[in-house]
Amino acid sequence: MVNHFTPNFLANMKAFTVKVRAPWKTYVRSLQSSCLLLATLSAASVVAQIPSVADVQAAKQADNSQAPLRGMVADASGARIGGASVRVLRTNGAALKTTFTKKDGEFSLALPEGDYQLVVSSPGFQIREVPLVVRDGRTTVSLSITLGLNPVNTTVQVHGREDDLGGIADSGTQGTVGAKEIENRPILRSGEVLESIPGVIITQHAGGGKANQYFLRGFNLDHGTDFAIFIDGMPLNLPSHAHGEGYSDMNTVIPELVQRVNYEKGPYYADVGNYGSAGSAHLEFFKTLPQNFAQVEGGMFGYGRFVFGASHKLGVGNLLYGGEAYHDNGPWTHPDNYYKFNGLLTYSQGSAESGFSMSARGYHGQWHSSDQIADNAVPLVGLFGTLNPTDGGHSQRYSLQSDWHRQSERSHTQITAYGFYYDLDLFSDFTYYLTDPNRGDQFEQNDRRWAAGLDAHHRIDGEWFGRKVENTFGLQVRNDWIHNGLFQSQGRVRVDKTDSGTGNTLPATTQADHFTDTQVGFYAENRIQWTDWFRSVVALRGDAQVFNVTSLITSANSGMTAKVLPSPKMSLIFSPGGKTELYAQAGFSFHSNDGRGTTLTIEPVSGDNPYPNTAATPIPALIPTKGGEFGLRTSALPHLKSTFSVWYLHSASELQQSGDTGGTTASQQPSERYGFEWANYYTPAEHVTVDLDLANSKALFTAPDTDDAAPGSPGGKRVPEAVGLVIASGVTLHDMHGLSSSLRLRLFGPRDLTSDGIYRSNYTAMLNGEVGYTFLRNWRASAEFLNVLDRRDHDIDYAYESRITPTATSAFTDVFHPVEPFQVRFWLRKSF
Structure with a gap:
C-alpha cells in the first residue's frame, strides 16, 4: 500500500503518542489504582455538593451582588401565563x-455578569429563546416575553436529555442528546x-x-441494515454496498463538532424510509461554535x-x-496502524426559522486489520493476534450539501440537496484455510460510487373545525452510480484459488x-390537536426502488428490477396531566436489499458454491x-425524566445478499422481535x-431455521x-469549579449464535471513566480511562466453521473479536 504520510507528520504524531511496552501490566495496575482513586474523589465531590444551612445563607448573600432579573410571560393576547418554565443556559448550552x-x-432570578440564553416554555405554546447579556450587577433587568400558540407540535430547539419533551415528542423512545452530554462521555471510537x-x-x-457493528432492538444490524443514520439531513447508509447492505461508516464524524443527536425508534415516522425499522439517528452539526478550540490527544497503544474547530463572521453569514x-495501533500483535483525516467547512446565513447553509466534508482513512479469530x-496466535496480518483496507468519502429553509406564520419549507463520492477497498479473511489450504481464504471487496439526492418538505399550519392542524408533504430522491466487486486475494493480490472439497x-x-x-x-403527514389532552399523527409513505444492473x-x-411499497403510520398521544404523556403507535417500514441480488440468476463461483452455472433465485428488492x-414519558418526580415503552416488530424475511460470498444468506422465513426499554435521566x-x-x-424466526x-x-x-x-448507566459531575468527571457502565447480555441456542456468547461489560479540569479560563x-476493570470480554461473537492452519482439521466453533484492554488517553484543549 502506498504511504501517503510524510516523515515529518509521522514524527509529530509520535511526539505526543505514549507507547507502552512489556511489562505493561505493571502500568495497568498502577493506572487502575489511580483511576479508582479519581472515581472515589469524584464521588466525594458529589457528596460535598449537598448544601449546608451556612452554604444556603452564603448563596443568598452572593445573589444580592448579582443582577436582579425580573420578567413577565404572556400569550399573544396579553393574558399572563402561570407555571411557565424559564431556563437559563450558558452560551455553551449548559443549564x-x-x-x-x-x-x-x-418571575425573578439573580445572575452574575455574562452572556446567557433564556428558554421559556409552557404546554400548548411555542418555545421562545431570548438572548440575554448581563453587564452591571447593580442594574435591574426587566423582560416582557410573549409566547405564541403551538399549532400542534412545532419543531423547537432542544438541547439534550435534560429537556422535557412532553408536548413535543411523538413517542416514549424519541429524544435528543446534546453536545455537553456527548463531551462528558469517554469514548473509544467516534461511532x-x-x-x-x-x-x-x-x-x-x-x-x-x-x-x-450496530445492535438495537433485537437486531445485529451488521453495519446499518435496519438503523438509518443522517448527517445534517444527508443519509450515511450506503445501499447495495460491496461489504454489507446499509453500510454506515461513522469514522467520517468529528464528535466535537456534533451539536446534538436526535433519535427515534420504530417504523412510525413519515420522514424516515429505508433502513429505519429499528430506529434512526439524526446528527446535527454546529453552524457556529460556542468557542473556538484546538485539542491534542495521546495515549497507550500508539494513540494520537x-x-x-473555529467559527467567525464572514460577511452577513458565519x-x-x-x-x-x-492515529491508532490498538493492542493487536500486528498493529492496526490506522490513520484517518477528517475536514468540515460550513457557511451559513439566517436563523433557525429562515436561512441557508452549505457544507463540504472530507474523510480519508487507511488501516491494517486484526479480524475476528x-x-x-x-493458543496459536494469542488473544490479540491474527491469522492473516495482510487484512485491512482504505476508504474515503467527500461530500457537498446545502440546506435552505423558510418559515412564515402559517408554513415552513425546507430543502436539502447533497452529493458525494465514496470508495472502499477492503481485505478480509474469516475462515482462514477452510476453502483453499494453499492460498488461504482472504477476499477483497471494492466499492466506488457517486451519489446525489434531494430531501424536501413543506408544512402548512391551519385549523379544521376549530382544531389546530399541521399537514406536511415530503419528497426524497436519491440515486447511486455504483461500481463494485468481490475478488479472491492472497496478501492483497487478486489470484485464482482451488476449492479443497471439489478441486474446482x-x-x-x-x-x-x-x-x-x-x-x-x-x-x-397530518397532525391534529383534538383536545388539550389528545393529539394524533397519521401518515402515509410510499417508496419506489429501481435497480439497473450490468454484470461484468x-x-x-x-x-432491471423495480418495486413499490406503501407504508402507513399512526401515533396517538394522550396528555392526562401531571407532567406525563402516554403513546400508542403502529406503522410499516422496510429495508432495501442489494440490487445485485435482485437480478441474480447464476450463483457466483465461490467457496460457498464452487460449482459453475448453478441456478440462483433472485431475492426481494x-x-x-x-x-x-x-x-410513557413523565417528569412527575422532581429532577427525574423517565420514559418506558414496550414494542413489537415483524420482518417479512431475514434473507439478503452476502457481500462476502456474492450469494444470499439465510433466512427465508419471517422473524418477530419484541421487548421493552426504560430510560432515566436524573439531575x-x-x-x-x-x-x-x-x-x-427477544428475536425469533416464525419457523425453525436449519x-x-x-x-x-x-x-x-x-x-x-x-x-x-442492554444496560447503560453513568454518573457525571460537570462544571464544578472547573472540575468534571464521569464513570459509565456499558453492558450487553449473552446472545444466541446459532438458531438452536447451542452456541451462545457471554456478557460483555465495560466500565469507562473520565476526569477533566479547566484552568486559566481557556x-x-x-x-x-477505558475498560477500567481490564476485562477480557468480546466485542462481537459468531459461530461458524473455519480451519486455522493448512493442516488443521476444520472446526465449527465460536469466532470472536476481543474488546480492547485497559488503557488511558490524555488530552489538552485550548479555547479561544
Missing part, C-alpha cells in the same frame, strides 16, 4: 438555573457517539477503519489525535471550519458489476416490516447527573447474534 412563573406570569441513544450498542469486529488527524486459534477453480473475480440504485419516497461476469445476472408500541444537583437506561428484547444451526442440529427459532439485555486537561 445554569431554572425557575417557573407565578400565577401572575412573573460510540451513537451509544448516547438508549439501547444502542456499538462494537467493532475488524480494524478501526471499518464501519462499526489532533482536532480543531463560516465554520474544523479538522481531525488521527476462532476460539481454537487463541475459484476465479480471482467472483463478482463485478456496474449499476444504479434509485430510491424515491413521498409522504403526507455473465449477462444472465444483468437486468424491498423487505417490509411492521410494528407497534405503547409508551439531583446543579452539577450532577445520573442516567440509567435498560433494554431487553441454515444457521449447529452441525447435526435440526435448527431452532432463535435469530443468531440478536442482542438481548485551558482544559482531561484523562480518559
